Amino acid sequence: MTIQEVLQKLPFAPPFLFVDGLDHINSEKVQGHFTFRKDMDCYRGHFKGNPITPGVLLTEVMAQTGLVCLGIYLLGDEVLGGNMTFGLTSTEIEFLRPVFPGEKVTVYAEKVYFRFGKLKCRVILKNEAGEDVCSGTIAGMIITKPHE
Amino acid sequence: MDKETLIAQLKEIVKPYAKNQEALLNINENTDFVNDLKINSANLVDVILDVEEQFNIVIDNESMERMLDVKSAMEIIEAKLAAK
Numbered sequence: 114m115t116i117q118e119v120l121q122k123l124p125f126a127p128p129f130l131f132v133d134g135l136d137h138i139n140s141e142k143v144q145g146h147f148t149f150r151k152d153m154d155c156y157r158g159h160f161k162g163n164p165i166t167p168g169v170l171l172t173e174v175m176a177q178t179g180l181v182c183l184g185i186y187l188l189g190d191e192v193l194g195g196n197m198t199f200g201l202t203s204t205e206i207e208f209l210r211p212v213f214p215g216e217k218v219t220v221y222a223e224k225v226y227f228r229f230g231k232l233k234c235r236v237i238l239k240n241e242a243g244e245d246v247c248s249g250t251i252a253g254m255i256i257t258k259p260h261e
Numbered sequence: 262m263d264k265e266t267l268i269a270q271l272k273e274i275v276k277p278y279a280k281n282q283e284a285l286l287n288i289n290e291n292t293d294f295v296n297d298l299k300i301n302s303a304n305l306v307d308v309i310l311d312v313e314e315q316f317n318i319v320i321d322n323e324s325m326e327r328m329l330d331v332k333s334a335m336e337i338i339e340a341k342l343a344a345k
Binding site: 202203226228229230231252254 | 301302303306309310322325
């Protein structure tokens with residue numbers, strides 16, 4: 114599957130799409146990037162007069178690339194039933210450096226395992242200086258849509 | 262391997278994922294992973310992968326779906342070990 118095909122299958126849209134592009138992907142790992150635009154809504158309140166990217170959004174960047182993009186790639190041509198979707202099941206992440214408005218971050222995700230519909234990855238998020246911003250492990254699963 | 266040893270090994274495997282510590286203390290053949298130990302479905306996958314590693318066996322999808330309590334886990338482990 115090509116990078117373009119993976120991106121087309123992403124179930125996200127603005128304002129909650131946190132993947133700008135993928136640098137490369139294979140069945141073991143994925144690398145992707147996202148730039149936090151200065152005009153993003155979150156900076157109006159996090160924090161008042163002191164805009165810093167919320168950790169949950171850094172987590173979301175890692176999850177959308179490391180779990181959803183890689184998950185789509187690993188599923189390949191296997192079609193998910195219409196009532197199935199991706200669910201985040203666990204995160205264990207250390208936050209090391211702040212990310213300010215306008216910064217570009219790069220996700221490096223490596224598969225720990227993909228078994229029984231669950232994908233677990235080691236993830237590192239780096240800033241443009243190549244410094245680790247946060248790192249840890251995240252996992253997600255193919256689940257039945259909660260509203261159906 | 263006798264039953265007590267196997268249950269003791271399973272107890273160690275499920276320990277990090279069991280939310281109900283009291284049920285974990287009283288673990289026995291009839292203990293259900295989800296209803297008694299309150300292990301969630303995502304962690305159930307980790308339990309199965311830890312079982313594979315501990316006993317050096319491979320659990321297939323069909324066995325995975327049946328492995329919801331101590332009794333069936335023991336049956337599956339014993340069958341896989343016997344088939345080695």
